[in-house]
Every structure is written in C-alpha cells, then in structure tokens.
C-alpha cells in the first residue's frame with residue numbers, strides 16, 4: 521500500500537478562489553504555490569495577519585499554541601500560516617486575491 525498524501529480542496533470566500541493542499545503544507549503555503557494570495561506576515565502563528573474564519577471543514581496546527589484565544593477558536597477563527605487541513609475546507613478571508 522502506498523503512503524500517498526490526501527489532497528484537500530480549499531475554497532476562499534467571498535472571492536470564490538479555490539486551490540488544493542497536498543502533503544503537509546499549511547493553508548498559506550499551499551495558497552502561495554497556487555497563486556492565491558492570502559494576507560500574511562510572520563508565517564509562524566504569532567502576528568495574526570492571516571487570521572481567517574473557517575466556514576466549514578477541520579484543521580490541525582503545526583505549532584502547539586497558535587496565537588488565537590479560546591473564544592476565537594470557538595468562533596471558527598484560524599491562522600492559515602500554521603494550519604493544515606484535515607478535510608476539504610472553506611475559508612472566509614475578505615482580503616484574499618488571485619495573484
């Protein structure tokens with residue numbers, strides 16, 4: 521049996537952009553490779569520039585303490601620079617654009 525990675529689709533609202541995440545890439549890294557521009561700065565989960573809302577789907581984090589409060593997590597906010605998808609996901613990020 522092969523150990524191939526699953527490929528998950530990310531849809532970004534409200535622009536309706538779409539890209540795939542393969543392997544162990546973060547939502548932000550995969551967007552970069554797909555010519556979808558998400559806001560970013562530190563890329564390590566601290567600055568919160570990339571803060572987006574997860575409309576549907578599930579993510580896991582590459583770091584133990586991403587810079588989100590418990591309330592923000594409960595409201596569905598995620599940090600795409602350190603989040604990996606576990607399912608297909610829909611993100612809400614009004615500043616996303618195609619590049």
Ligand code: FES
Nearest residue numbers: 561563568570601
């Ligand atoms: S780019 Fe800084 S928290 Fe994501």
